[in-house]
Amino acid sequence: MxxxxxxxxxxxxxxxxxxxxxxxxxxxxxxxxxxxxxxxxxxxxxxxxxxxxxxxxxxxxxxxxxxxxxxxxxxxxxxxxxxxxxxxxxxxPGKDWRAALRTKDKAQMRRHLAASGADAVWAAELPAGHDPAELASLDAPFPCVVKPREGVASEDVMLVDGPEQLVRRCAEIQARRPGAALVVEEYLAGELCTLETLGDGRVRHVLGGFRTEVSAPPYFIEERLTFTPAHPPPVVDQVLAQLDALGVGFGACHTEFVVHEGRARLIEVNYRAIGDQCDLLLAQLLGIPLFEHILRTHLGEPLPTDLGARTDGRARLDYPCARIAGTLTAAPHAADVTAAGGVRLTYRPLRALGERHELHGTNRDFLGVIRATGTDQAAVDRAVAEFLAAHRWEITP
Structure with a gap:
């Protein structure tokens, strides 16, 4: 085949x-x-x-x-x-192209969710080539978030505090991304989480999710993800209802959302498997052939009603991150470690020694990724903390 x-x-x-x-x-x-x-x-x-x-x-x-x-x-x-x-x-077999478009186009996602009654988030769009000064007259609920309409990986996603800063940030993004349309939307407060799902159009499995810690404003760099086998059922139900409204249900989907006072609101929907090595960790943690399952759905094969996934796994990923522009002059090599409590820890560098990079304010600033899995969250956290304390990452301006 x-x-x-x-x-x-x-x-x-x-x-x-x-x-x-x-x-x-x-x-x-x-x-x-x-x-x-x-x-x-x-x-x-x-x-x-x-x-x-x-x-x-x-x-x-x-x-x-x-x-x-x-x-x-x-x-x-x-x-x-x-x-x-x-x-x-x-x-x-494949995804509905309309759902794929709705999730990729962040402005369209907001419009569709509002029109369907699933959720209404204040949002405005700055078309490609338009003057950011047009946004100054908006009755925006500051602070707001500005981002490329079809961006990824938190690139050029920034928090803005007022009209002048909004216009300035949009002009900066346009200079880096000529021809890009932008979205301005209200800042959604709450705990940042993810939901990982896998479906074949008939059944949909919830694989768990992550709780995400991000960098200090104005950027939203994902610096740490902690696995949670199951979010509270009412929260999961709210997220799935919004995915249903978008038409999402085939193959893998990685959904980012916030929870505030029990209410779940979507940040963005990535209609694919979670990245940055989280999918590799997820397959190991759940003990299932995750990537094979995803491919089988696209071959037209039905998913089993029970994936046989483990539920006792605990995990954490940390991303040592550059804080300044410059050349990486010290960093650990790749490592596979078995730590106390049966924790399996893997470190993989994402930037080579001697490489010079500018500071991006995105996951392109990641220097490496630490993946740790076990059955006790405290032991997993200790293993990661000990690895971070025992190694250093140095950048020379």
């Missing part, structure tokens, strides 16, 4: 998760990408075809001129709508 995977830059999710899963399922894989050289360095034996994957017409044309597809899949935030349209064109 032939699986087409759409991708832009290489990611751990594809390299360590989906490609090994596809091999395990015996699939013939063709990778379509607009960055072929970067993928060929990591996968010299993989069939890689260059394609403007941002254009669904180019994707359909490239597949039509090659082997007949059995599945079209992507785990990229940027390519969900394109993959959904291509799958529909070839009559294959």
């Amino acid at each position: 032939r699986l087409y995977v759409l991708a832009r830059n290489p990611t751990d999710s594809v390299t360590e998760g989906f490609l090994p899963a596809a091999r395990g399922l015996g699939l013939d894989v063709t990778l379509l990408t607009d960055q072929p050289d970067s993928h060929r360095r990591d996968h010299p034996d993989l069939e890689i075809l260059e394609c403007d994957v941002r254009d669904f017409r180019a994707v359909i044309s490239r597949i039509s001129a090659h082997h007949s597809p059995d599945a079209v899949f992507t785990n990229s935030d940027h390519l969900q709508t394109q993959a959904a349209l291509a799958a529909e064109y070839f009559g294959l």
Whole structure:
């Protein structure tokens, strides 16, 4: 069976998760990408075809001129709508392209949730090329959050305190992202959480979620995630109802939301598996072939009604983060450690020694990722704290 995977830059999710899963399922894989050289360095034996994957017409044309597809899949935030349209064109299982578009376009998500009666969040849109000064007259409920309409990974997501700062921040983002439309929306207070789901259009499994700690304002860099096997049922029900309103229910979905006084409100919906190595941790923690399950849904296979997932797992991820621009001059090497209490700890560097980087205010500032799993949260937390205390990350301006 032939699986087409759409991708832009290489990611751990594809390299360590989906490609090994596809091999395990015996699939013939063709990778379509607009960055072929970067993928060929990591996968010299993989069939890689260059394609403007941002254009669904180019994707359909490239597949039509090659082997007949059995599945079209992507785990990229940027390519969900394109993959959904291509799958529909070839009559294959896939996500509803409308739902993929609603979740990718943050302004459309807010409009759709409000129109459906699921939730109403004050929001306004600054179209591409428009003067940010247009926003000065808005009756906005400050503080507000400004972000790219179709952004990812908290890039250029900032808290603003008033009209002047709003106009200034929008101008700064436009300078970095010419042609990008922006969204301004009310700041939603509360505990930041995630919900991880997997469905086949018939059944939907809730895999648990994370509680997320972010950096100090004005940025929203995710610095620590702590796994929770189950959020309170009323909270889960509220989130699932909003996902239903958006039409989300096929394949993997990573939903970010806040809870305040028992009310759950969506921050954003990433219609794909959670990234930044959280999906690798989740598969290990739950003891299920997560990536295989996701691919099987796109092959048209029903999910089991019981995934057989473990429920006793506890976990935490920490991301040592750059605080200044400069060259990384000291950092630990990759490590796999068994700590006290049976905790399994993995550290993987995300930036090489000697590399110089600017400061981005996003997850591109991550220097590495620490993943720790066990059955006792206190033991997991101690293992991470001890690893952080025993190592240093230094940046020379």
